[in-house]
Structure formats: structure tokens, C-alpha cells
Amino acid sequence: MGKYYDLAKQIVDNVGGKENINSLTHCITRLRFKLKDESKANDDVLKNMDGVVTVMKSGGQYQVVIGNHVPAVYEDVVTIAGISADAEQESSGGNLFNRLIDILSGCFQPFLGALAAAGMVKGLNALLVFLKLYSATSGTYTMLNGIGDAIFYFMPVILGYTAARKFNLNPMVGIVIGAALCYPTVQGSALQAAFETTAGAGAAAPYSLLGLPAYDTFLGIPWVGAGYTSSVVPIIFIVAFAAQIQKLFKKLIPEVVQTFLVPFFVLLIALPIGFLVIGPIISMLTDLLSAGFQALMGFSPALYGIILGFFWQVLVIFGLHWSVVPLAIMQITQEGASQVLVGSFAASFAQTAVVMAMFFKLKDAKMKALCPPAIISGIFGVTEPAIYGITLPRKTPFIFSMIGAAVGGLYLMINGVTSYTMGGLGIFGVLNFINGDDASGMIHSFVSILIAVVIGFALTFFFWKDDTVVEEVTENKKAQKAIKEAVLSPVKGRVLPLSKASDQAFAQGALGKGVLIEPTEGVVRAPFDGTVMTLFPTLHAIGLISDQGMELLIHIGMDTVQLEGNGFEGKVAQGDKVKKGQVLVTFDIDAIKAAGYSVETPVIVTNTADYLDIVETQERDVTSNDTLITGLT
Template sequence: MEETKMGKYHELAEKIVANVGGKENINSLTHCITRLRFKLKDESNANDDILKNMDGVVTVMKSGGQYQVVIGNHVPAVYEEVVSIAGLSGDTEEESSGGSIFNRLIDILSGCFQPFLGALAAAGMVKGFNALLVFLKLYSNTSGTYTMLNGIGDAIFYFMPVILGYTSAKKFKLHPMVGIVIGSALCYPAVQGSALQAVFESTAGAGAAAPYSLLGLPAYDTFLGIPWVGGSYTSSVVPVIFIIAFAAQIQKLFKKIIPEVVQTFLVPFFVLLIALPIGFLVIGPIISILTDLLSSGFQGLMSFSPALYGLILGFFWQVLVIFGLHWSVVPLAIMQITQEGFSQVLTASFAASFAQTAVVAAMFFKLKDKKIKALCPPAIISGIFGVTEPAIYGITLPKKKPFIFSMVGAAAGGLYLMLNQVTSYTMGGLGIFGILNFINGEDASGVVNGAIGIVIAVVVAFILTFFFWKDDVVEEEIEIEIPKVMNKDIITSPVKGTVASLSTSKDDAFSSGALGKGVVISPENGKVVAPFDGTVMTVFPTKHAIGLISDNGMELLIHIGLDTVQLEGKYFETFVKQGDKVTRGQTLVTFDKEAIEAAGFSTEIPVIITNSDDYLDILEPQQKEINLNDDLITALI
């Protein structure tokens, strides 16, 4: 049965793609509850009439720069087939939202990370599994088994710029393969800081201090005589995103000035030749300077007040992870443990992964989006082992408030840990296994306080999310059916005239939609006919309005003029009474249009479906001028 469904959807999708002008005519595609919303390069290439008469398509509408193909309640399944047939990317379903800089930044970060969340979660689970087996002493961290599993789990993190090069290129509309090359260049060994130091020592002598070290920056070489500051870009996040954003602008510029026949290779040539040197010469050094400034700030704050340090670092730790700036703190901890045998630099951040994991656990019980909900279990497992990127980028950050709750929980845990002077004596396992870092010989008090810190962070984050966050997604049960002509009621026009949206009515009760959905008709003459087969429910004593119900249950109000109730029936003549059966096109009312207007009343006629909430969608006509018995409104059931 499922194969039959999918085959039928595939056939329908093929016809739709062909008749919107082919996949080469599609710029982007989204969908709502009933409609495929295309942005076409040239709408004149679409075959309107063929689509309107196609089995499985209700109608075609053009609005707001979109070419809308109305499908019905099985539109999500048809959308998936169209995406596949047209070779579109799923991430074109929504474009970047506008709004504040903060909201746009979150949109960019989420858009760059969401495509590989599944792989990221899997890698975190592999690393956690490997750490568990080492902890259980099934093998050592020097064995070949550990090395292989660590490589499998660590690869996605080590080559993060390559992956982000691809996803951010799609986000910024840069050619994805060019994005991969940019990400790969950032991971190329010869451009890393240690490699540049070797270059400098080979010319200046072993152990020589590079001049840039006076500024606390990595080693450097020169590019066309310009000092080139080296840095380690493997596992980094921010540099590649900024370089890709810049490269996208370069691509846009050169596409305008390079002939199309040679754009395939010349545009990428200039993009790489310009964007990467700028990245290495400008973006990388700026990130290094920001990292060093942040490191100095953390050291000064911890000396001033450990408790305040615990609150601030705990609260902002996950923000630092997002921007890759947490590496400004990690080297300090490594240096202290190497020189002194202990460190408190990272203590305040220890509870952050557990707070993030607790938030995801709470969201699991409240999420309505099944796709996001399915990401929660692997994100929780990954978070327990200290890898929270899947939770941050795919689940909590896009929802905003849960991410803030995780920051509050992390701050509470960080405060407790710093107040109790919990100290790390090794840079060992992540997540739950990180608690072993607090063992000092026979003294296990650090482990106890570390566990209490975890509990505080988890409880605070979970309670805040569970009781103070509500998913804003409206859950909709969508039944997938074999495509067919949509069940619908069609209202033909009861009046000849000019059609406008109901919102343009001069009467607030009608224009607000409070009485239902519909249209307004400016009549050309004084004749009103039945728009469907049905029954007369009401004929107002003043004859200016009539209520009908169709044989299919549609309730309709035809209101002739505004405030014409004051005429008390003058200039109106009715031909039916309450309870009469009527057929489509039968005369219901006539009125003297000129006399009513001369009396100072508007003759616009609202035609309103009063039970419009019973319908899936109400489609207004595309044409402005309409004749008696022309299709006026389509109501989808």
C-alpha cells in the first residue's frame, strides 16, 4: 500500500515540476498546510491551465511573488517528492528570517549546523562509548582499538571547518564545492601555527621567538610581503563561517562581470584567490586577538571573585562553545595542570553540559515537532558524555528560551562548584567521566561536590524548562492519502461585478473576518442568484440579506449593501422564502442599485462563508471581474 502511495505522489510531483517550467525554472520551494509555494524564475513558463485541471491539484494562485499550487492536506508528502525530483535542497524550505541581529545570527548558526546534527550526535556517542570502555579498563588509551574509535568519533570535530564550509556555503548561497575547498584549506597542515613556527625557526634558528609573539599571537610568515599570522583552524567554527560569508559576496560580484561561458572555473578561481588570503590575513588574526583578550579577562575575574567567576563562566560557557571561543579558556587549564598539578579554570563550566542535557530531556516531553523530538535521545546520550553541540544547535538554540534556561542551570552549578573550591587534577574524560578529574589521591571530596554540582544544574535547568517553556509549534496530524481531486465546495458568483478581498469592506464587522471568510462584490446590476444547490435558511424581513445552506453543509450569507437595513425593504424584491429549496443560478433577490446609491448607501455585497472554520482553506478568485455563475470561492474540505 505504501509503495502505491509513494508511486502516485511521485507521478503527481513529476507533472507539477514539468508544468511549473521544469526544475531549471524553480528558484526555491516552500509549503504551508495546503499549498506548494514556488518562487519561479519566470512565471510565464508555467502552464496554469494544465496545472489547474491536473488530478491531485485544486487550483493555481499567484500572490506575493509566489506561484502557489494548491494541493490539499497531503501537501507535505507531495512536497518531499517535488524536492527530490527537482533536485532541491531541503534547507530551501525556509529562508533566513529577518529581525534583530541576534535573531539573524541564531538563524545563520542553526542553518549551518542543523544539516549534520545526526552525524555530530553519532560521533559524540562513539567518543563517549570509547571513554566508557577505557574507564572500565577493557583496553587502554594507547591501544589500537582506542585509536581507531577515537579517530571515528573525533574526525567530525577535527575537520569541522570542512563540514561547515559545505553547510555555510549553502546558507550563504556560495557554491558548496568552493565551501569545501575553503574549509579544507583551513585544515591544511602547512597553514597551522606550529607549521609556521617551524618555517620561522628554519630561517631564524631553532627556538627563535617570532616578533608577533610580543603581541601574544602565533607564528607568522609573509604573503606577498604582508605578515601572515598563523593559527590553528582545525576544530574551529567562527573563521570558516565568516570567510564563507565574505566569499559569497565575492562570488556574487564576479558572476556579474565574468562571461557566463567561463564562470564555471573562473568564478571559483577568483573567490579562492581573494577570500582565503583575506581569511588568513585578517579574519584569523582578529579571532586570535579576541581569544587572547578573553583569556586575560577570565584570569582577572577569577582572581577578583571565584564565586562571580563561577556564575559568569557557567552562564556564558555554552555561548563561548557556539563561537568557538571556549578555546580561550582551555589552554589556561592545561597550562596550570602542567605547571602546578591542578586547576580551577574550567571547574565552573563542568555543569554546563548537564544543564544543557537536562533542558533537552525536559523538551522531549513537550515538543510537538516529531523531527526535532527524534533528535532528543541521541542528543541526551551525547550530552551525558560531554558533547552538547547537537543539543545546542539543533534543539535548544533555535527555540531560544530553553537555551537561556540551560545557561541559568549551568550558572547555578558553576557557582556551587567554585564556592566549594572544586579543583581538577587532570584533563581527563568529558561529561560524566569528567567527574574523575576531581580525584586527588585518596581525597574524593571533589567527586562528591562535583556530583552535587551536576544535580543542582540538572534540577534548575529541567524545572525551568518543564514548567516555564511552551512549544510554539502547532501540532497538526497530517494523514497521507493517495492523491486525488480534493474534496471541495465551489461557490459560483451570485452577482455580476468586481471582486475584492473581504478585508477591504467598509464595514468593520465584515472586514475583520469576525463573521467568516469571503469576498466583497461591487455589483454591476441589481440581480442576486443562488451560488449553489441548497436551502434558504433566512430571508431578513428587510430583504437586504439572505442566509443559505448548501446541500454539502456550507453556510453562506449574502448581504446586499451596507446599512441598507435602514431602508426597511424599500428598493428590494425577494423571490424565495425561508425553507425553500434553491438551485444554482436561481434568482433570489433583485434590487434597485441606482436608487439605493442615490439614497446614500453603499451597494457593495459581502459574500461570507459563516462556518469557514469547518474548512481546511478558503481560496478567493484570481480574476477581478466576475459574471453570474462564474466560480467565485473554493472551500477545501
């Protein structure tokens, strides 16, 4: 149950109930429903509801305006309404590689918590055996090992579900596909035994040149046998193919019998093709990719450890670590061990040590107060607060953390440390390196932590200087001068009163005070030094927070979320620090107008209540060098 569960439940009830919802998306400030019957929605109740700004009807959508925290409300709404969040979220598109990373993250993220928990159980079991508290033949060991191993053994079933949600396939069909891949009589060893029973012991099975056993035929086609229990990648591709089959048969089969006939044809077509074609091909390709990583490690474990350790946090920031994580999971589930991610182990500790050193050197009391919670979370492997809030904006400390991580990764790889489970993050990760009675890997992991911490702390403490100028403002000075914050115009164009906006939510000032700009140039620039707080995937809206705390929303056009990013180009990413005048987004004014949308751009101070007054410019035309808004405190 989320923070906004009660609000979400009231919203669902008053849009006509979940049975009245066809689909749901959200933009930067509002929930965008497509309702079966808008007359069933209680407009007045919703408008007067605490937590709802107003209600709008536009572009065939029933829009409930929430504010900047709409993503959190959206999560609770999809839970209550039983809507697939994965299916309804708008995609940012991108090239083939970006889409692949998005698919992998979408399939693995939902069960990473359970995966980490299972790995911790296995690690704890290994530790207790090592400490001679019980033996590896005891019932206690068997039970705990089963608890920890289940998620790895039945990985295709779990991925069948998450991949089905990602590709909009019936999730139950995805589970059945995953279970079929784990069915004992279709595993490679079982097929080889069946073939030898038919053709004689020791008989060479078809495809033996590929090292793959095979049953004789399926409808006259040689059936390549492979062990799919604990496999990772084949199920994702088979489910993606099954989703296309489902889409086709939903068009061909009458709705009254779709419930059972569509899954029937999906399973009947997708699984045989999966066993005959997709599974064997993907298995061979993933084996080659895994062999490539092993070859690189074999060529130079030291080089591999340095590169992975140094760049790991960068990969995480851009989401590119999803190109590596599945390989480690695949190796552990199939071979029981992996070195693919070992070189990245020390990264979180290097990052945490850097924040420790910064704590002693920071001048700003508010920034110093952020360090202790970031250190605590970093010890347990959660480094986002440290990265985005403290080290990355200052660049040099972040680089020092990369150096500490690289040396820690180098140490682990040159000592041949191997991971035997995908266990907990941070300090819990030391349990990953225990193998039966051998705890040398765990000892090496503690040494790598020490190395990363010492290097990260020392480099930051002795070579980083906090250049922040902290002005001590006395009560006298406060009384002598008015404190104000000037905001430059983010867009060049003609200034209009916000009340002229065609969208009443903006026109009525429901989201805050500000102005409306009719752009004459398709460029959005940073109006102050600050941070990109929110950048919607469709790039039509951007939320900024200044270094002084002003929160600004720049909404390019009206209902332009429906363009799904066409005509827009982002120049920054969410979480980026920006400088005054820096280009944030470009947009094609003519293309947006040609698509039938207005380019009028509200610029709004969303935390208006934090200011005594918001003063708008009196100029009719502005450029990026002109003051647009002044906030008085």
C-alpha cells in the same frame, strides 16, 4: 526520505521538473514557485492530486496550496529538486545580534547530530579505558579516538560546507576553503619552523609581540601564522567574505565560463585575505572573548554556574544559546577541554523532574497523558515537548525547573568539573566528563543530576497547585446542551462573505470555512484563549489553536508575504500562550496598500471537518468584542 516524499515528488514532476524551477519559498499554506516556464506545469493534475488543495498563479509565482503542513512538504520538495533550503528560505531580518544568532545556528545546526555522535564515541572510548578493558596505547583506542576526533580536527571543512549554504556560496568552494585552513604547511607551528629554517633557530618572527609566529611575506605582506585545524569562527567569516566575492564575479564573468572561473577568483582572493587579515583578527577576538568567559569563571565559578544553569532553558527558547555553544566547541577543539557549558548540564534533568511531579498533580487526563513521553525524551536531553507543551504555559513549574538547574550548575562549577568532549545530550552527557583514568567529573555529574531532580520535583510537588477546572460532563448534560465555541473577531472592520476573497483558494473554501474582513484598524487580537501554533517570519499570517481545539488561520492581506515583514510588527512568538483580546500582530494598512497589496483578511477555521457546523456572524461591522464565528460540535 520525509513523510511527504511521494507527494513532493509528484509536485516537482508536475511543475515541469526540477530543471523548470528557478526558486522556491513557502508561506503558511502554500508552496510558492518561480518557474522558468509556467506552461510546462500540469495545472489540472496538480489541482486533482491528493494532498494539494488547489493551484494559484499570482505575483509572478506559481502557488501550490497545501495547507498548514506546508513546511514539511517544502522540506521534501527542496530535497527532491536539489534546491538549497537555506538559500531559499525567507529571512525575518532583525537587528545585528539576531542576524548573528541566526548565522551561528544555521552553520552549526546541520551537523549537531554528527557532533553529538562523535562526542559519544569519544566518551565511550574514555569510559572503556577507565574500566581497563584496553589501554590508551592500543589499536582499538586509536581507531575509536580517530572516529571521535575527526569531526573536531577537521571542523573548518565541515563549517566550510554549512557556512557556504548559509551565505549562498558554492558549497564545494566552502569545503575547499575549510580544507585550505587545515593544510599542514599553513599551520602556525609549520610556519614558525619554516621561518627559523630561513632566519636561524630561535629567531624572533614578525608579530611575535602578539604571540603569533609568521612566515616572512606573501607578495611583500607579513603573513601571520595561526593553527586553524579545529578552529570554529575564522572559517565562518572567511566564507561570508568569499560569498561576496562570488556574487561580484558572477556579474562580471560570462555565464559560459562561470563554472570554473568564479571559483578560481573566489579562492584566489578570499583565501589570501583570510590568511592575512580575517583569520588573525577573528582568532584574536575569539581568544579575547574566551578569556572573558574564563575570567568570569575565575572570578566566581559559583556565580557563573548559577547564572548559566538558571537561564539556560530561557536562552534555548529564544535561540540565544547559540552565542555560547560555539565558544564551547572552540575550546574543546583547540584545548581539549572546556567549562563554558558545564553549568547548563543539569537543566534537562530539572525540567524532566518537574514534569514527573506534575504527572501526579495534573487533573486533566489529556494533559497527564502528555507527561510520560515528555519524561522519556527529557531523560535523553530533548526537553522541547516538556517546555512548550507542559511547563512553560503554566509558568511556575518552569521557574522551578530553572531553580533546580541553577543549583545543579552551581554544584558542578564549585567542584571544578570540566567537559572533555561535546557528547550526547541528557544521560549520555555524563560521558563528557571522563578524562583518561579520572572519572571524578562523571561522578559529580550524577550528583548534579540528583540535585536538580530532587529540587525540581520537590518544589513542584509541594508548592505547585493545578488550578485547572475539569468539568465532568455526563451523557445527560451532553444531551441537554449544544456544545459550541465562540470566536471573537481578531480584526476590527467590515465583514464580507469568504466567497468575495480575491484569492480563489480562500474564496472557494478550500482551506476551511470562515469570513473575510476588510480591516479598518491595523491590529490583530487573540479571538480566544489558546496557543500560537504558527507565526510566519513575515508576520502576514498567524495560526492559532484554542484551548478547546479550534484551529484558526488569520491571513493579513493577499500576497503580502512578498513584503517580507515590512509594515508588520509581531507582538508574540510561535508557541506562546495567549489570552482573549491580547494583541498578536500590528500592521500598517496604508503602507500595505501603497505597496500595491490588498489588506482583505480571511479568518478561517482550518479544522472545519471537526465541527458539525461553522456559523458566521450576520453583522456587517465588527470589533474585537463581537463574536465573528461559532463552531458547533
